[in-house]
Amino acid sequence: TQNNMIIYAIPDLTGVNISIEQFGELFNHEKIVGVKYTAPNFFLLERIRKAYPDKLILSGFDEMLVQAAISGVDGAIGSTYNVNGVRARQIFDLAKEGKIDEAYQIQHDTNDIIEGVLSMGLYPTLKEILKSRGIDG
Numbered sequence: 001t002q003n004n005m006i007i008y009a010i011p012d013l014t015g016v017n018i019s020i021e022q023f024g025e026l027f028n029h030e031k032i033v034g035v036k037y038t039a040p041n042f043f044l045l046e047r048i049r050k051a052y053p054d055k056l057i058l059s060g061f062d063e064m065l066v067q068a069a070i071s072g073v074d075g076a077i078g079s080t081y082n083v084n085g086v087r088a089r090q091i092f093d094l095a096k097e098g099k100i101d102e103a104y105q106i107q108h109d110t111n112d113i114i115e116g117v118l119s120m121g122l123y124p125t126l127k128e129i130l131k132s133r134g135i136d137g
Helices: 020-027 042-051 062-070 081-096 100-120 122-132
Strands: 005-009 032-037 056-059
Touching: 005 020, 020 032, 020 042, 032 042, 042 056, 042 062, 056 062, 062 081, 062 100, 081 100, 081 122, 100 122
Parallel strands: 005 032, 032 056
Antiparallel strands: none
């Protein structure tokens, strides 16, 4: 294929933890430009960022965006960003600006929302919110 690819590293869903060495093997492929990192191991995230500064690293855990931003991710892909993108952008920008306390406060508020969404079922709730905004998902 002529398309570039982003690896999805989601050990909680796949049961596979990718090591730093395995990331290296994958990143050696010219078409692999980065990773969507959806794991709570911030030590590994920091090691990946340090070892592969030119690779795109996207955070996948909405509820840990502030920690990921502080750890040097380039951006984020998250389910709740479809309905809560403004807050996510605020968290990311504030963390990058070094305004950590402000970023954490918005993350705490966002996590309260996420907790409510999860308690009602992630995808059905997101679909209903989108529907209420005129988007049929």
